[in-house]
Amino acid sequence: MNAKIRLYVEHPLGVGQSVPLDKGQAHYLFGVMRQSVGGQVLLFNGTDGEWRAEIAHAGKRAGTLHCVEQTRPLQMPPDVWLLFAPIKKARTDFIVEKAAEMGAARIVPVMTEFTNSGRVQRDRLQAHAVEAAEQCGGTFVPEVAEAVKFDRLLDGWDTSRKIMFCDEALAGATSELPMQPGPWAILIGPEGGFSDRERGKLHRAEFTDAVTLGPRILRADTAAVAALTIWQQKLGDWG
Numbered sequence: 001m002n003a004k005i006r007l008y009v010e011h012p013l014g015v016g017q018s019v020p021l022d023k024g025q026a027h028y029l030f031g032v033m034r035q036s037v038g039g040q041v042l043l044f045n046g047t048d049g050e051w052r053a054e055i056a057h058a059g060k061r062a063g064t065l066h067c068v069e070q071t072r073p074l075q076m077p078p079d080v081w082l083l084f085a086p087i088k089k090a091r092t093d094f095i096v097e098k099a100a101e102m103g104a105a106r107i108v109p110v111m112t113e114f115t116n117s118g119r120v121q122r123d124r125l126q127a128h129a130v131e132a133a134e135q136c137g138g139t140f141v142p143e144v145a146e147a148v149k150f151d152r153l154l155d156g157w158d159t160s161r162k163i164m165f166c167d168e169a170l171a172g173a174t175s176e177l178p179m180q181p182g183p184w185a186i187l188i189g190p191e192g193g194f195s196d197r198e199r200g201k202l203h204r205a206e207f208t209d210a211v212t213l214g215p216r217i218l219r220a221d222t223a224a225v226a227a228l229t230i231w232q233q234k235l236g237d238w239g
Helices: 023-032 087-104 122-136 151-154 198-203 220-233
Strands: 006-010 018-023 040-044 052-056 063-072 080-084 106-111 162-164 182-186 208-211
Touching: 006 023, 006 087, 006 122, 023 040, 023 052, 023 063, 040 063, 040 122, 080 087, 080 220, 087 122, 106 122, 106 151, 151 198, 162 220, 182 220, 198 208
Parallel strands: 006 040, 080 106, 080 182, 162 182, 162 208
Antiparallel strands: 018 063, 040 052, 052 063
């Protein structure tokens, strides 16, 4: 029997390992997906790869799976982070989901001067990253960090990690894309763009490379996908 359902679990995985299900997972498997004892599920936890497991116990509010065999080893993403200014709720969710699907290793919400968004609900965004990894076949789930203010982010930045700064002011201009390997981060601004002060600070920083994403100014969520695509093709695991 081929397992088609994938679940992320916060539990060690290995041959013969028993894995308990929480209430939500039990409801999904047994109430929504109509699985029963003997059914097959694929599990991953972000460290032990992907495992085929068999349903040993099925209840309304709990369940137990037993690991049978590893189906894939852990596949780590390239060392690239996505830094983005939160926008409207649904579009912020979209950015986090696509970043997880496209292989970002870490996702960091950044509060800029023109960020037009309320409180960032980290737990909700982390759940979206988990769901995206489950659906796209990933074995790693990127961490969604706590939101950080723009100045605090740059002032405490580890300069060994370069920032690919997507500057909407360069739309239509020519800019060199980053080519040197190493740890990177991609920075996407808010709907209103970066302030003149923020843009000046980014251009003065020796660890940033300002790039354009083409002749048109892209929406923030579109820009995140475009920038990750460019980076992955140049320096990531898409080549």
